[in-house]
Amino acid sequence: MSTSTVKPKVMIQDNTRCIGCRACMVACKSWNDRPEDKTDFFAGAGYQNPRDLDANNYNLITFNEIVTGAKPDWVFGRQLCMHCEHPACASACPTTAMFKTDLGPVVFDESRCIGCRACMQACPFIIPKYDYDSFAPKIHKCTFCADRLEVGMDPACATVCPTGAITFGDRDDMVTEAKRRIATAPGTYIPEIYGLEEVGGTSVLHLSSVPFEQIGYITGLPKTPMPDLTHRWLRVTAPVFAVLYAVFGALNWIVRRRMRRQGHDGEHT
Amino acid sequence: MNWRIRLTWWDKLLLAIMAAAAVVAFVRFATGIGTIANINNAYPWGWWVGYGIMTMIAIGGVGFTITALVEILGVHRYHSFLRPAVLMAFLCYAGAITMLMVELGRPWMVWMVLVSWAPTSALFEVGWCAFLYLTVLALEFSQVPLEQAGWDRTFRIVRAIYIPIMLLGVTLSHLHQSSLGTLMTLIPHKINALWWSDNLPLLYLFSAMMAGPAMAILEHLAAARWLGFAPRMDLLAGLAKIEAWLVGLFFAFQMGDLFYRGAADAMFIASWFAVSFWVEIAFGLMLPFVLLMMPEVR
Amino acid sequence: MTNHWVDMLNADVVLIMGGNPAEDHPIAMNWLARAKEQGTYILHVDPRFNRTSSIADVFAKLRSGTDIAFVGGMINYAIEHNRIQQEYVREYTNASWIVGDGYSFTDGLFAGYDPKTRRYDKSQWTYALDGQGRPRRDPTLKHPRCVFQLLKQHFSRYDADAVCRITGTPKENYLRVCDLYTSTFAPDRAGTWLYAMGTAQHSHGTQNIRSYAILQLLLGNIGVAGGGVNAMRGESNVQGSTDQGLNWDGLPGYLRLPVEADADLKTYLSRVTPTSLDPANSANWLQNTPKYVVSLLKAWWGEHATSENDFALNYLPKLGAGFQGQGYAFLALTHAMLAGEIKGLFCFGQNPVVGGANARLIRAGMDKLDWLVVADLFEHETAGFWKRPGVDPAKIPTEVFVLPACSGVEKEGSIVNSGRWAQWRHQAVKPIADSRPDLDIVDGLAKAMKRAYEKDGVFPEPIRHLAWDYGEHADPHRVARELNGRFLVNVTEKDGKEFAAGKQVPGFAQLRDDGSTMSGNWIYCGGYTEEGNLAARRDTSDAPNKIGLHPKWGWTWPMNRRILYNRASVNRKGEPFNPRKWVIRWNAEQKAWEGDVPDGGMPPGEMNPFIMLASGVGQLYSPDVADGPFPEHYEPVESPVKNPFSKIQSSPCAQVWQSTEFDKYGKPDVFPIVATTYRVSEHWQTGAMSRNMPWLAGLVPSAFVEIGTALANREGIKNGDKVIVSSARGSIEVYALVTERFQPFFIEGQTIDEIGLPWHWGYAGIVPGDICNDLTASVGDANSHIPETKVFLCNIKKKNRTSA
């Protein structure tokens, strides 16, 4: 396949269509070979288990009971890697063990990882997780099923979702589709696509019937790519180095010349 | 020579701490870092990074500040502080790296940083700088043992390249001290507005500079006490004055930054963040500044 | 289902009542989600707000056990607001039929009730006949004794206020449901009605469904695209298993078992073959019953079934009165087991000590068995009943055999879905270890029995002569071919068509009552013909009417008809009521029907559309239902509320078992809270399949009860507390999930709390829990005998910390 035909992929998570069945969670575990969770009762609101993403859960459906007046509503949300267009995690990684592929997935290469967790620290969505109890820990997060995409398959979660809450396709089509849904059913959706602009855009676009903060999403993120924050400084590394070195060199040269003139050679003891 | 091992109370304490550290390290490698650190998936860096590594390196800032003071700004009065400062820096960095080995999930892979090209990563820069700087420090400090051991040729080579190496060291320090700040600029979502700033790299750099004279003073006093010489109070007073100015400048910069970013309001909100911020400002900046500005204290 | 899943897309309004498809039929939600996107309204009526409610446009709560009141009010609303499809009701239902003088309804009782037997004499409910024995009709629907007027009168008592006072539904929500749903009376609008166990598991479950059917008929919603009364079926192939007659009282294809009095074939056939009062207008398809019965007997006993021996009719078991005169449905069977009447039990794919109502009684009954054979994927609670907690295995005499069965993906065969689509499945993986397909297990058993009976036995002929020829390792294709049936001799039909001996029968119209054809199940006839295995077809193309019939995908009984009673979608001229979404239509030029396979090929005209009913018309009034020709609201057998509709508190015909120490009933003073039971997506039924599946077990690990915030506050219960839920029959310890989704009901001036228990736990598996059915009672519906597991009385208390 020539690279020019590679069209980046995007996933729509349409929470208005989600029925909280969690087929996607089971499919994700199945495809990624993740062990079960040892749980007791429920760790979150409603039937939610586990409470947060972790090394064994790359995908989490959240249960949000929202009561307006006497009217209860049950709204489901989803947490998974957003596969940012400008991934903070990858930009923070000192070894490029975390990187973004042409098709969109931000993936992790175990063989390069030093386990510094800068990626975890950097992610504005608090997504990457770590094997805290392992001798040779790995970083864990949704892979966008990169291994499936490579062979032309859709992600496991998108394949099993019964209601079409998860839709997967080419970036352009998906963005259009997300906008179309909001435009055609303004009563169903809030007019916002989470992920379209957040941190410079992501590969997962979430839609919702209620404001995203009500279903536990991290909101108020900048619209600019996160890596810009560090780039500001890092891109000047080389010039700063050169300038500083020169300045220090010059100062040192002046100082030494003056000292030689004054005729003493430093105070080495 | 006739060595007799005589353990002081302090030695014993230090040995105990080292033994404890060994146990902790063992546990960590046997069961993962989760058991020894209060970190989790949302806050993957804790004490080890925040206190251990960051502070160690900041304290290690004594090396480049004093070097710069003496060698670059040519304030030769403080020349006697130079070698202890370099030693101190070396120890700090070595300590930081040891801690890093415990802290890193896959320490055996750490060389990866050196064979990667990750210019967008602050950690990548820190890694390289720290590595180079450690080498520099080693070279700088190697003059002492080389000279004493009488390895003249090697000593002469090291001396010959001392100047460019020293300059490199100072420059690298500026870079990675600020890069540690850069590392943090990426996580505005995890740092309260009172601390997080676009200008964290500069703040980090300044705080390392601040740490320099302060550490040098401490070091001198400690050495005087243990090795039994009279401290050079005149020199110390000079350093203290420099320190006072640095603290003052830092404070001014930090406040300026806060107001410039429009985050100053957060100082006056009744929250634990604001309280701890004020405690930090009061005891970390204002108090030392006021004290150091008083000649009698100096 | 009268319709099928894809057809949901054709609905303008979907009403889900007594079902929770988001959790129990999640794949079906695909169609509902798509329908909703096209603008279909989704209404959900349920005691609590659940995952289905979360995507519904309107959620209306009702107290468990009050569906008839709720729907009765909708019927009243439709009539009062003249929202009925006039032509449809006049022509295609028995609205105009005049009911005989015997029928009456006074204070909760229909005519003919015998309190001793708790049964009605249904002969009092017959129609008024004219001189020729035909039913009298009044097409103006004005006659005071016509069905329509009786119906109107019966449901006039169900006005919105009276209804909401008993169901606890907020009136505003109720009226919104009434308004939206009855809007489908317009001929070009359709409403579909989805239901499942929330409807069925009641002492008046059959009447619940009757009420849905009546409303659908009034609105002209049966037989049309996007309409129907649609049961979302349960177990993966439960539709198939009911089709095959795996009920205690039936034969394959819904044929009826002979009884003692059926001395010979003629007597039997004349008893079970329906006759129409109105033959001129009714095709009465089931008048063909003899052909189906004889073909079935030929399939089972082959050459040993001859006209001389009444085709071996007497090899069939005779339906008796059953245990204590109550038949042998599940409740009777478990009581018979406890009484020691039943010595041995085969449990194929069932886990009754968890799933059966009044489970403590069932466990006690199992202790009395001589032997038990379990064929299952797992060693579940039933297989291990003898080592359950608190029991000394040494004291249990039962010999237990556990046969490892393989799962659905490890074998080949057909599965029939709720929409009656038979879909052939191929084997995906080989069975693990020594597990085997059920067919293999039964085949081995049958062959061994035949060998044993060859030697000797009481009445050995039915076994000895059984035609059992499915190959050395039973081949599902041979079974499927037998179900379809074949010609046994060369046959020439009246119209000259010829069929050679040995060829597959093309459809049940070709089955014969002279022994020249055989068919294991007449309704499956046409599914595996000379064309091949039609259930294996995977052609997604649609029929010309483009309403999602996809006629070449799999195969649907009967005769690949996707929408039952589809002749009711056209007027007497064969023109569709809704030309936009027509199901069938008459092409006058070609003199043929187009679209779906019509319900009978005869041209449009006087012939009534409901050909499977003897009368040919939809039954607003049904003289065949055990507990009354019209549904009437009764309270559940255990209820905290006095029935305000009549002095009859609970269904007068319900089976209420009283005979054992386990049959105790609670009063509201001790057990003031209404309890219901239901499922969650993450678990399957008794949990054998899901509580042994680590991923699912991790999602919902513990047995729990859902309780409303108000009740929780009153009882000092916090989310995650352990609580004791008790009924007159037992008590269980579970976690409390405190939620706003369960809200109290205001009923007749008092506040009634309801709680809900998912019932998936037992003592086996990787996440065990207490058995919810220890709380439920042995109460059965009068017609289906299904246990009333959807409502009973209970109490709930926080678990005493000191006793922990």
Ligand SMILES: Nc1nc2c(c(=O)[nH]1)N[C@H]1C(S)=C(S)[C@@H](COP(=O)(O)OP(=O)(O)OC[C@H]3O[C@@H](n4cnc5c(=O)[nH]c(N)nc54)[C@H](O)[C@@H]3O)O[C@H]1N2
């Ligand atoms: N995930 C999953 N899916 C399943 C099953 C499973 O165990 N797990 N089981 C399968 C089987 S065998 C079956 S039969 C079906 C059953 O499918 P459903 O009928 O959907 O099953 P339930 O959850 O038992 O009950 C449905 C709803 O009825 C409500 N309800 C309770 N009382 C009443 C009442 O009086 N009136 C009304 N209108 N509603 C009431 C309950 O609150 C519940 O939400 O599901 C099938 N699908």
Ligand SMILES: Nc1nc2c(c(=O)[nH]1)N[C@H]1C(S)=C(S)[C@@H](COP(=O)(O)OP(=O)(O)OC[C@H]3O[C@@H](n4cnc5c(=O)[nH]c(N)nc54)[C@H](O)[C@@H]3O)O[C@H]1N2
């Ligand atoms: N309180 C309460 N009780 C209820 C209900 C309720 O809503 N509330 N619902 C009722 C309903 S609708 C139903 S259908 C019953 C269900 O009650 P059961 O039928 O007893 O429950 P299941 O757990 O479905 O049992 C099916 C068994 O079949 C096994 N199995 C799966 N595939 C195969 C196979 O291919 N071959 C063989 N041999 N075995 C297989 C599974 O491992 C499992 O043990 O429960 C009823 N009980």
Ligand code: SF4
């Ligand atoms: S969401 Fe976080 S982990 Fe995922 S790509 Fe973005 S920054 Fe990386």
Ligand code: SF4
């Ligand atoms: S933990 Fe691994 S993947 Fe993450 S930043 Fe460090 S090296 Fe990169």
Ligand code: SF4
């Ligand atoms: S894309 Fe793959 S890895 Fe990511 S949540 Fe879906 S199934 Fe899991």
Ligand code: SF4
């Ligand atoms: S599979 Fe689809 S509907 Fe089910 S929980 Fe996941 S996103 Fe929601």
Ligand code: SF4
């Ligand atoms: S369990 Fe099977 S039958 Fe039930 S919804 Fe899922 S796929 Fe459909």
Ligand SMILES: [Mo]
């Ligand atoms: Mo069922």
